[in-house]
Amino acid sequence: MSSSTARARSRAGVLVVLLVVGALAVVLGVIGRPWSPVPGAAHATAAGAVMPLFETWTPPADLPSEGTVTLLTGEERIPSSAGFAPRDASLYRPPAALVPDPPALPLVVFMMGEPGDPDPSFVADAMDRLAAAHHGLAPIVIVADQLGSEDGNPACVDSAAYGGVETYFTQDIPAWARSHLRVQPSPQAWTIAGFSNGGGCALDWGVADPGLWGGIVSIAGESYQGTEFPDEVLQQVFDGDQSAYDAAKPAARAAQNAGRFDGHVALFAAGDQDAFFTEQVQLSAQITEQAGFETRVFTIQGEDHVGSLPEGLRVTFGALFPHLGLAPQGG
Numbered sequence: 418m419s420s421s422t423a424r425a426r427s428r429a430g431v432l433v434v435l436l437v438v439g440a441l442a443v444v445l446g447v448i449g450r451p452w453s454p455v456p457g458a459a460h461a462t463a464a465g466a467v468m469p470l471f472e473t474w475t476p477p478a479d480l481p482s483e484g485t486v487t488l489l490t491g492e493e494r495i496p497s498s499a500g501f502a503p504r505d506a507s508l509y510r511p512p513a514a515l516v517p518d519p520p521a522l523p524l525v526v527f528m529m530g531e532p533g534d535p536d537p538s539f540v541a542d543a544m545d546r547l548a549a550a551h552h553g554l555a556p557i558v559i560v561a562d563q564l565g566s567e568d569g570n571p572a573c574v575d576s577a578a579y580g581g582v583e584t585y586f587t588q589d590i591p592a593w594a595r596s597h598l599r600v601q602p603s604p605q606a607w608t609i610a611g612f613s614n615g616g617g618c619a620l621d622w623g624v625a626d627p628g629l630w631g632g633i634v635s636i637a638g639e640s641y642q643g644t645e646f647p648d649e650v651l652q653q654v655f656d657g658d659q660s661a662y663d664a665a666k667p668a669a670r671a672a673q674n675a676g677r678f679d680g681h682v683a684l685f686a687a688g689d690q691d692a693f694f695t696e697q698v699q700l701s702a703q704i705t706e707q708a709g710f711e712t713r714v715f716t717i718q719g720e721d722h723v724g725s726l727p728e729g730l731r732v733t734f735g736a737l738f739p740h741l742g743l744a745p746q747g748g
Contacts, residue, residue: 469742470520476552477516483545484511484555486537495561495593499581501571503562506590507537511544512553514599521599523556523606523741525634525734526590528615532568535560539612543730547738554743556608556734557598561590563611563618572642572654573618574665579654586618587626603631605680606741610634610733612726613694616685617642617667620701623683624671624708632737633683633705636729637691637722640700641666645693667701671708678709682740685713686729688720711740 489495490505497503514522527540537560548555563582565571571579586609594600600607609630611619616638623633642665643650655662663669671678683705685698698714706712715732717725738744 470522471551471554471743471745471748474513474520474552474554476513479516480553481512481515482549484509484541484548485515486541489559495559495585495590497581497585498589499575499584501575501580501582501585502565503582503585504535504565506535506559506561508598509537509541509544509558509560511548511555511557513548513555514557516553519599521601522554523608523743524594524598524600525556525558525608525610526586526594527558527560528563528611528618529560530611530613530615530637531564531570533564533613534567535562539726539730543727543734546731547734551738551744551748554738556741556743557600559590559594561586563615570614570643570646570650570654572650572665573621574642574654576654577656583622587622587629591629604628605631608632608634608737608741610636611638612636612729613638613722614642616698616701617644620667620683620704621665621670623681624667624674624678624704627674627677627681631681632740633681633710634733634737635683635685635698635701636733637687637694637725638685638698638701639694640697640704641668644697668704671704675708678705681705681710682737683710683712684715684733684736686715686717686725686733688717688722688725688729690719690721691725694722694725 487508488505489508495506513519529535540558540560544555544558565579571582575581575583607630609619609623616635619633619635620638623630651657651662685702687695687698702712702714713736717728739746
């Protein structure tokens with residue numbers, strides 16, 4: 418049995434839970450009304466404003482009680498320019514983005530785990546809860562696919578085997594967001610985030626491009642791509658080139674950008690019943706802390722790998738809100 422097959426079977430129960438919850442979310446109305454692109458422009462950024470958004474925002478009386486989720490498919494699909502074939506992304510817009518003349522909001526790009534799919538329901542639920550506590554304010558979130566298939570693993574890099582997944586996340590998605598969404602342009606307002614495999618890619622790209630991402634969120638994420646099956650990743654993605662593999666790891670990329678992480682934040686979480694990924698997030702936090710990020714690690718009590726996701730989203734993004742100007746410190 419191949420390691421990919423073994424991994425998929427070992428997490429079959431995980432997939433059942435994810436798919437059932439996702440399906441219920443659709444049935445219960447998480448998927449919102451049709452979305453029309455709104456080019457961003459005239460609203461001040463968090464970095465350029467005298468006061469943070471939570472101090473200047475006055476929600477209207479008819480503020481929606483929850484956000485909307487839209488599948489970005491067909492003409493609304495985010496194009497991939499370098500040969501990577503992602504499954505359709507989804508767009509979450511919080512209540513504050515649904516009012517006439519909405520404020521420019523922070524942007525989060527989020528990835529789920531492997532095996533899996535870009536299911537937006539967990540993120541939408543967490544953001545709706547946080548928005549409800551902050552007068553409708555939350556980031557706009559693109560939930561995108563870094564795998565290409567349920568059990569693919571492009572290992573967060575452009576390659577002959579999988580195409581340009583890194584280009585998709587670091588060039589194509591940002592270009593689409595700038596032209597289609599009312600988002601703040603400052604790197605301090607942009608966060609790359611993910612769960613498990615997605616958290617590993619968030620770490621990798623967050624340390625690789627400090628001029629694009631000001632924040633990293635990793636929930637039960639890897640400290641480098643392929644931690645569970647490094648030999649498989651080495652052969653399939655890097656064609657056996659160990660030096661190329663090592664150069665693509667977050668520790669090496671963080672070292673290349675030493676001194677460029679002032680004002681950046683990295684937030685990690687893992688369940689206390691998930692020994693392997695608890696160690697992984699600790700190793701990840703060491704990388705970001707040594708690089709100069711403001712770094713925090715949260716332990717989710719009584720939860721295993723998948724069980725850490727809902728509460729992990731709540732605590733990490735709750736801690737991120739003040740950094741994004743969406744809440745007061747400690748609020």
